[in-house]
Amino acid sequence: MSDFIQTSPARSLQNATQEHFIAAEAPWSGIVRKGQTIRIEDSYGQQAIDTLFYRADDFSERYSNQDTMRMQGAAYIGIDTKIMSNEGNVMLTMTADSCGRHDTSAGACSCESNTVRFGHGTKYLHACRDNFVLEVSKHGMGKRDIVPNINFFMNVPIKPNGEMTIVDGISAPGDYVELVAEMDVLCVISNCPQINNPCNGFDPTPVRVLIWDGED
């Protein structure tokens, strides 16, 4: 695991209010309060970190891929991206990004899509959709509440002709994104277990989440 990289004098490893290690292939969820900053760290590199956001006091308002792409006029997200909800509200703003490549379009892996893409022999393998179902169930939600997600650090280049493919990740150990919450949000993560394509370097590894209180 790499050393901690500081993006602000106000945020160190020591003064983080929360630190969570998400095991390889495992899900996690937690509340990020308005004004708090969440760091999602690809601790060992080349991972896909599938992520969803829900408004903490009304889960029917949630991350919207379409609204986020339309708001910034681009298919990718990066520094200053406003993460938009299906109600057109800003949920979080991305304030730091040491990687520069995150996917908004390729969605989450599932046992069903694995069998279509990689053959029936892969059906028993764990998948992000299972992680999401398990994690949102802790908050009273079900399958219908899982919407298209962000894949932090997943590399899905879109060619000029519109073609897109999942290729080798470019994130190095310790690469991170930071987002400041503009409303209280529930963050739900699946540390992607996929081993049939290069999205995790064919080797799923643990990732880390850190949360800091606002600076004011």
Ligand SMILES: [Zn+2]
């Ligand atoms: Zn996955």
